[in-house]
Amino acid sequence: MTYCLGILLPSGLVMASDSRSNAGVDQIARVHKMALIEQPGSRVIAILSAGNLATTQSVVTRLKEATGSGDLTHDLYTARSMFEVADMVGNKLREVIAHDGGFVQPYGDPSASFLVGGQIFGEAPRLFEIYSAGNFVEASERSNFLQIGETKYGKPILDRALTAQTPLDDAAKLALLSFDATIRSNLSVGLPIDIFRYETNSFSTANFATLEDHNAYWRNLRQGYSEGLSALVAQLPAAPQVWEQPGA
Amino acid sequence: MTYCLGILLPSGLVMASDSRSNAGVDQIARVHKMALIEQPGSRVIAILSAGNLATTQSVVTRLKEATGSGDLTHDLYTARSMFEVADMVGNKLREVIAHDGGFVQPYGDPSASFLVGGQIFGEAPRLFEIYSAGNFVEASERSNFLQIGETKYGKPILDRALTAQTPLDDAAKLALLSFDATIRSNLSVGLPIDIFRYETNSFSTANFATLEDHNAYWRNLRQGYSEGLSALVAQLPAAPQVWEQPGA
Structure with a gap:
């Protein structure tokens, strides 16, 4: 399983992904689920992936290889808007599924989905979800x-x-509290967390970090939240022994 | 959709269910999803239902009608343990599906699942989940x-x-905080909440209540939790502008 989250604000974007890949509980690996594509000063694109790992890697790798090619249908550097970027990701996904899907199906689900966030000079930051069908x-x-x-x-x-x-x-x-809740309740979502904060009009990927279990902020955050929540729940009154009568 | 919860403790059981039934967003009704079956002083059984409403009502109604019949395979009054009760519910579910499933399938999913909790004199309170397959x-x-x-x-x-x-x-x-989280995030789970507290060895269904939106405890609980959580989250430090370096 996977958890990826994108948040869109006037001040920018927060994109975050976990790192666990598993094909059954006995085959677990750490992978990258966030790809950053950048042209300093003019475009920043983050692509976050869920689903079949071979499919998502194929989509992302082929899109990265096509950057700078000038191919107007696949070169993310030529996209004039984030809408066009989302469209290119969806189309590439359809191509990969058309190419590999039939071969993969007997062994498992070939499908994948993506979050695509970023900014292209001339428009505000935008955020898209690309479905398995390639629409978004x-x-x-x-x-x-x-x-x-x-x-x-x-x-x-x-x-x-x-x-x-x-x-x-x-x-x-x-975003990190949302990951905390997910990681506590679902073993198949796991650290490290890749988190990218993008400030509107910065056109920079500098504020990217990989948070491992020992990261001080992450540890303090989840401990503070857990203790605060326990204290809050404990302080709320227990259910009454005798319930209020309807209409009373 | 539905949300039903059963909690098993040495001190007793908490069983709770929502009341929304829907076949599409334009066909919404309030229904009972918790049935209580009681023999004062000797047995208390709560059956909570999820899934196809016709299926669950058929299972519960037929089991209620069979109480006192002396039929050792279907009369819940003759069950010598809560394990036998769970078995009877699972078997009745299989009978109903065998009878109706084929007719229902073209129109929708006939399947159902149950939580069965209670106590029969001579054993401690027990709690079971009956799957759509009838096993538990x-x-x-x-x-x-x-x-x-x-x-x-x-x-x-x-x-x-x-x-x-x-x-x-x-x-x-x-249990009510768990319902609060569910109701906030999923429109298809709705009030009122039926909640039954069963105290070990009480053999009583007296502490049952139906909580509507205007119930004072419910309102205060969710408001106190919401405000407390907002205050807690606000008080936790924001993510640092510069992340700790790996290995630092």
Whole structure:
């Protein structure tokens, strides 16, 4: 399983992915699920992957190899908008599935999905989710985070706390709390976490980090949250022995 | 969708279910998903249902009608243990599916699952989950809660806070917080919540309640939790602008 999260804010993007790949519990590996593609000063693109690892690696590798080729259908450097980037990712996914899907099917599910976030000079940062079918949806201020993979455990904290006004560094904190909830409840999502904070108009991939278990901020965050939550729950009153009567 | 939860503790059981039934978003109804079967002083059985409503109602109604019949394979009053009760529910489910499944299949999924909790004089309270296949698993002190339906949103709070030492009234509080998380994140799980607290050796169904939105405890609980959680998250430090270097 996988957990990838993208958050879109006026101040920028937070993109985060876990690193566990497994084909059954006895075959577990650490992989990269986030690819960054950059033209300093003009474009930054983050592609986060879930699903069949051979499929996602094939899509990302082929797209990376095509950068600078001038091929208007596959060269991410030629895309004039993040919408075109999302379209190229979806089309490449369809090509890979058309090429490999029939051979893979007898052994397992060849499908994959992606989060694609970034900024191209001339437009604001944008965030897309590319479905297994190759079509895609875009985040907006009304729906400002997208998730792929094991999405449910980490959703409540975002539903409660993330708003369009959340500062970028607080959004990064919420992203990590969302990963904490997921990692606690699903063994197949695992450290390290790759996290990329992109500040609007920075056109820089500098604020990327890989958080291992021993990272001090990560450890303090999850410990502080866990202790604070236990204290909060303990302090809320227990259920009454006698319930309020309906209509009372 | 549905959310049903059963918690097994030395001090008793907490069983809770939501009330929303839907066949598409334009056909929504309130239904009972918890049935209580009681022989004062000797047995208390709670059956919680998820899945196809016609299937679950057929299973529960037929089992209720068979009580007192003396039929050793279907009369819950004759079951000598909660294991036998779980077996009867699983067998009845297979009968109903054998009878109706083929007719229902062209229109939708006929399958169902159940939580069965209770106590029969002579043994401790027990809790089971009956799968769609009619087989079942039992909760224990190592795995002291079981869920059916929309299980994921409400699992993190239980993973974090529920222990074998949790008092029954605190377990009821945790159950309601688990429902709060689920209801916030999934529209197809809805109020009222039926909640039944069973105290070991009481052989009583007296502590059953239906919580509507205006129930004072429920309102205060979810408001207190929401405000406390917001304050906790706000008080945790934002992600650092510069990440700790690996190995530093």
